[in-house]
Amino acid sequence: MSIRERLSGNEAIATAMRQINPDVFAMFPITPSTEIPQYYAQYVADGRVDTEFITVESEHSSLSACLGAEAAGVRAVTATSSAGLSFMNEVLYVAASSRLPIVLAVACRALTGPININHDYSDSMAERDSGFIQIYGENNQEVYDNYLQAHRIAEHPDVRLPLMICEDGFITSHAIENIELEDDEAVKKFVGGYHPENYLLKKENPLAVGPYGVSNYYMEARVAQAQAMKNAKKVILDVAADFEKTFGRKYGFFEEYKMEDAELAMVIMGSSAGTAKAAVDKLRAEGVKAGLIKIRVFRPFPGEELAKALKGVKALAVMDKSEGFSACGGPLFAETAGACINMPDRPLMVDIVFGLGGRDFTVEAALSVYDRLKNIAATGEAGELYTHMGQRER
């Protein structure tokens, strides 16, 4: 039986962690993720978990501690945001290439500068090539549900990759919403125990982790790692199917919202999708064939599936909530355009960078995007490809 509660995204993640009771939590605080270890410290103090709670001196150290713990054969977790995630950069790559299934909660926040504590995806998008699986949630419920699925995906023998559970800083991390929690025992049963085949402290065969890989081995190691990310696609869907069977809520690579006959569409991520859905509802009431796709799994990127879902769309706006400074579009645009490259009748596409550093995204703003798409579909001209929205202009 589900339990009705009202929690912030951070408390929802901390609750999921408490229910899973990982062996190690190495923490270092940074806004807006700080509440996650803060709540967890209380669970430790109250004796509700038996996790080794390690307070370290930096994010580089917190992820390093998780790496050591996972190599030793136990479950390790941490949480961070923004500059903290950037400071983990080096270790992210080591964890992924060593194939250690650490679960990292990220309350996504802008990167400096100017220095800013509010939401966008500058931090997580900067780590999109680190080898971590990345799963994004629209609201507290999705973030909690994603977290319950995280360990099983990351630890699967065909995958064995670390994983980020991403929530929108402040918007999701701090806003309190209704949520359905699952029973502690049901969660434990769903997630299961962690029994890696090989680990440092296994006395039968002591393990060496992270050896030097000269040119004669590096290429093979990277191809094997790329294959693990491909394998993750099936495992993500399998775990989602079991999650639906167990708890009743359905998840996939992305959510298709009113896409059946949609001609004007957005590809968007996170909490902004909730706002854009209100715009879609309004347009549908007026008879406009509008829809949207909300990306849940960004790594591995579901390119084939996305291209299939975009079939029949005439004009598409890709909504990038981070600036890649490529001068030709943000990271979500690059992935989406790449996914559609071999589609026979692919939609006309534009990229819209929006909402940086917590800049508000409103239903009116979403409606203006569909207005632009209407014009693109009518004229057959995409116009300017790489654009920004919501900034003051002369």
Add this chain to the structure above:
Amino acid sequence: MLTAAEINEKIAWQDMTTGCEIYEPGTSRLTKTGEWRSRTPQWLQDKCKQCVLCAPFCPDASIPVKDGKREDFDYDHCKGCGICINACPFDAIVWKEEA
């Protein structure tokens, strides 16, 4: 389970161990790192008093000691750092003249 000796430059990516893990200890013996050496120390047996001071100074355990006496260098692993030359009180280790 793949042993370290079975990991070589002919195996396909599909046969690599997960994360390049190695499932046994002491595998440095299998890897001939002596080829990194640019200069080579030479043991002058007639000058050697078998004080064995050189062996603990060697950072790469490349001076084998058996029954309390040193033997010739393990050139498969000696990097040619020359620390042993400095450590020897009897000038019994010298740089080999390179051709």
